Amino acid sequence: MRVLMIGDVVGSCGRSALRNQLPRLKRSLQPDVIVANGENAAGGRGITRAILREFYDLGIDCVTLGNHSWDQREIFDFIDDETRLIRPANYPEGTPGRGVAEIPVGQEVLAVINLMGRTFMPITECPFRVVDALLKDLEETSFILVDFHAETTSEKQAMAWYLDGRVSAVIGTHTHVQTADERILPSGTAYLTDVGMVGAYNGVIGMDRDLVLKKFQTQLPVRLEAGSGPAQLNAVLIDLERSSGRARQIRRIRIDDDHPFMD
Amino acid sequence: MRVLMIGDVVGSCGRSALRNQLPRLKRSLQPDVIVANGENAAGGRGITRAILREFYDLGIDCVTLGNHSWDQREIFDFIDDETRLIRPANYPEGTPGRGVAEIPVGQEVLAVINLMGRTFMPITECPFRVVDALLKDLEETSFILVDFHAETTSEKQAMAWYLDGRVSAVIGTHTHVQTADERILPSGTAYLTDVGMVGAYNGVIGMDRDLVLKKFQTQLPVRLEAGSGPAQLNAVLIDLERSSGRARQIRRIRIDDDHPFMD
């Protein structure tokens, strides 16, 4: 099974980059299933029903979220009805929505788990304990992708080692910068600390850079907005072994003005 | 001028990797000057006088620090005498040591500035204001490398844009994971969000992974130790134009069991 995981899509700049690049990427890379993080899709903050449709229409099979899950209040109107839109599973019991999606891929199923770190992040339940419980329910499932939405590299690496051999891949999101540490851990789990983002190449993590700079320099409240102009697209392609679900290969994808896409 | 910047060296595992790899790297890459971050060199915490000598003996010209600057108390005995060991320049006035080093490189001088971010980091002065003041004193200097030791990608990218065209390169440290976003900004500043680290490849950011995992899972106090076993070495090579100091090229270096060094 070939999985394409796309980093946090930021604002309309990120969405139009998806529209422009995804068809070519699909043709060239032939993924069996596509997952994207959508927590910043609506102007940098959360996701709407209309944007979720856009994602589905582009052929994205599953959308994950993160600390920005609730930024658009309308999400509470539809998240409970969506089976392919997931928010971190370690939000406290009773939180709307779900943390796991099971996506049919040909004859197989890919389970996607969304988790959130706790260091420098909103308060949630222990992601290590929560993932243990989830994996018990997924014992029959060979293909499992974890989107671990976390700030620190240490928490992400710790989770990857914790899950090595128990899931197909642990892919980090949230920092919006792709890391260069892709590898397959000894027991067969593919790992990348952060997949990066899709959005303004000349912004600051996809947001308008003048506004971000103003905020850092003045410490005054500044309403950040998604950036515009040329876009970058960050993703990762993971090949999983037929029946075991073990990762065989992991390959980073970086497309921007300095790195045009080569078919 | 060709600058080799090496990421945070972690513990004896990182130091022995330096000893093993640096001669080959120097032969192959022919850097004119070598800078390394040494904040984790002594068992993961700070640096000692003896280890600093080791760095110099290996041909490292300048050592930068970060939030772990003071972990080894003996540093207060020697930091004021060292001109090539620097700690973040935005520590408050009166802090021992200095934040800028001027390293002779042939007929030229490379100024190295160490700064620290403020988001999720110890309390320091504003790095944007501090670097403005430092650059005023370096107006005659064309070759300037900034080691920006920071947690968040947004603060690092903001600093890079802030300094674009004013320094030769902004290279991030602290997260111990190399990022894949190397680029040359429009006004000629080379940028990489994080250069990564030198240390245990199978640890968690270079520390013993069982201890880190125990800490995350139990939330009990666990004394972390530097990891051991096979090492990784992360660095970045930057080529600067002769008189302008503008960056012409930036190239990431990743050496580990999965990526053996190719001369």
Next chain:
Amino acid sequence: MRVLMIGDVVGSCGRSALRNQLPRLKRSLQPDVIVANGENAAGGRGITRAILREFYDLGIDCVTLGNHSWDQREIFDFIDDETRLIRPANYPEGTPGRGVAEIPVGQEVLAVINLMGRTFMPITECPFRVVDALLKDLEETSFILVDFHAETTSEKQAMAWYLDGRVSAVIGTHTHVQTADERILPSGTAYLTDVGMVGAYNGVIGMDRDLVLKKFQTQLPVRLEAGSGPAQLNAVLIDLERSSGRARQIRRIRIDDDHPFMD
């Protein structure tokens, strides 16, 4: 000189408590000058021009702020014109408004300094260094009140000891709960860790308690609102020696349904 310092006034509930109680308090306590913290006066978030007028009309001579200074965007339209409305002095240079007010009190002047702590608070300049600089400019002034807006008791007590003998009083704000540790430090500075607040007695720090509870329990975004119902009023009365400005007495004031005001 007799100074009445009133804690953070929260929302319309707090403002109407002020209107109801202040005339009686003034008659009974005969303060020479009244200072109030107004950072939560507008529905719990910031202050407007109209509310500032309300404060002045009630006989409040000086209004201090804190981390909520900028919550109402209209403040940027008038803060530069106000000499008796101050925000923390250790905001970075270039921040609108001022951090010190000099209030005529009969033949004397009371200087009021607003400072903000840094632990678990927004990023600002070092309040210890900033207050040193301010006090240099106030060398001729005997009567100095510091409103130290900070989260932790340790930072507040440290500041009080730092300023003992250099200012008339250090009064904490921000936690909205009055502390019971009023005292006069050995060199003559009156101190109270927190003066408390004016607002809903049955809220959570003056905000609607159901909303606050919902937020703590669900960790979902909840728009907090100022509480309503019966109010409490917290203040502190400080008597300063005629020419030295030394504190002679400090007395806490707590008025609520369980502690009706006794003339």
Next chain:
Amino acid sequence: MRVLMIGDVVGSCGRSALRNQLPRLKRSLQPDVIVANGENAAGGRGITRAILREFYDLGIDCVTLGNHSWDQREIFDFIDDETRLIRPANYPEGTPGRGVAEIPVGQEVLAVINLMGRTFMPITECPFRVVDALLKDLEETSFILVDFHAETTSEKQAMAWYLDGRVSAVIGTHTHVQTADERILPSGTAYLTDVGMVGAYNGVIGMDRDLVLKKFQTQLPVRLEAGSGPAQLNAVLIDLERSSGRARQIRRIRIDDDHPFMD
């Protein structure tokens, strides 16, 4: 039932104040049961077996802890054997020790629950959910005291309202400064945001004030030590109705050089 709850005892200064004052307090106040927070008893950091004995010998019936629970590593050797020494109940499952003590008081039993807040505190499980589960097991128990060890006033007040009518008292610890907001909530729960501490009156929250000041001013690592000199003792006395366990009265106790104890 009359309960005396004593705030965080800090270092040898605090312990000797206990030895000096407790006999008089007991004679004068005639408590039926005494609880003290001991998280800072050993030089400001944690508690040892010997110090725990000291507490018991002084007639303290139950000792609570907090974020400093594990500062003395020897605690892991004895905490599992102690039924009257408790640490926050919302540490993750598997944490040594227990979070509830049941203390015989004449014919009755006082259940003491230790909980820890999460805002600006170590990562723990949700104290609201945890206390719900604990109270289910204590359904037969009328006398329940909660020591809520938390930083922010909002989290403490929220917990008090959450538990109003379900426990006899919610008493805050951790800030080391007594608050002046003691009250009995409408459904019969006594509440005080923070009971304060027992330790050096002229320190900073019981620690040596010069060291704390040095730390704030330099931001360098400073090993804090418990303060010495004259002590203060903060406690609270709560009277509970015979069979219901409802609070009838709550009275703060503050003893220091400025407030000598009056029998």
